[in-house]
């Protein structure tokens with residue numbers, strides 16, 4: 001017996017493009033306006049909201065308009081070498097400007113090799129920094145940034161997850177260096193994205209820091225109703241029916257996180273349902289959350305008992321965290337004890353302050369798991 005596998009119209013986990021991407025036309029227009037006028041921007045939004053998808057799609061538009069574009073993902077960097085590596089990954093041997101660009105940087109050229117994939121024949125640049133001192137790496141970074149000036153009239157540099165620059169222990173060198181070039185380069189606009197709101201807010205508003213008032217910041221918005229319609233259309237395209245209320249309910253359950261909306265929808269399709277309604281969405285979400293139990297348990301066991309209780313409290317009573325009754329119910333000794341637990345949880349990137357001063361979970365599925373696992 002054979003079954004014809006339906007192509008799943010939903011994707012999650014990685015940035016999306018093409019049919020899997022719902023354009024954010026209004027945001028794109030605003031962002032383009034700023035960048036075309038050389039106003040540097042920071043896009044701040046929760047993780048898994050679609051920032052990387054948005055900027056990579058936007059870069060396509062800028063490419064078509066003749067910009068030279070760099071996409072620099074610094075989520076996993078731990079050093080200046082890593083930063084330089086990521087910066088140079090934006091170069092592509094197939095683009096003639098890339099070759100020329102390297103030629104013009106004497107400090108960089110000897111470190112670069114042209115690698116050819118044995119199987120595909122694809123060319124890429126390799127960078128060897130093993131024997132390069134920290135001082136030289138810093139010099140190369142400065143040379144590369146400085147030479148952006150030679151790349152024509154319009155250059156756009158995107159630095160994704162840019163709060164990471166603050167985690168490199170260099171007494172702010174990279175932050176200050178970027179700022180210097182943001183001011184110097186007359187042909188280059190910078191677009192930063194970040195998910196750690198409090199860190200970025202401090203970078204931009206603390207007058208002792210290099211980025212003080214150097215960028216316009218924009219909150220990455222949630223989707224409007226168009227997302228609900230789009231999701232329904234995706235279901236309809238493979239013969240699955242459902243209504244808008246079901247999708248709205250799902251969006252609510254996952255703090256309107258597009259990644260999780262798509263994830264649950266993916267599972268619904270994979271399970272072979274033909275009609276979606278609220279009960280089946282809830283069951284599917286519960287299943288997905290359960291699959292993550294092990295990771296959540298591991299996370300919990302790394303916390304103090306007060307922190308664990310504070311998390312349970314935040315999951316169940318997000319709007320009344322400091323209510324007296326709740327402290328008692330969750331066995332937390334005092335308001336200061338709760339405050340300090342919440343602060344630690346924010347430092348660990350488990351909780352975040354939302355725009356309305358409310359406390360929200362970095363991972364909405366963790367909140368759901370906590371509600372279910374301890375009910």
Ligand SMILES: Nc1ncnc2c1ncn2[C@@H]1O[C@H](COP(=O)(O)OP(=O)(O)O)[C@@H](O)[C@H]1O
Nearest residue numbers: 011012013014022048049050051052053259262
């Ligand atoms: N514009 C979009 N249209 C459809 N799905 C989206 C969109 N933006 C994000 N998503 C969903 O969110 C997931 C994560 O997107 P990503 O761009 O990696 O988010 P972030 O960079 O904010 O963490 C994607 O895999 C996709 O499921």
Ligand SMILES: [Mg+2]
Nearest residue numbers: 051052053160
């Ligand atoms: Mg991202």
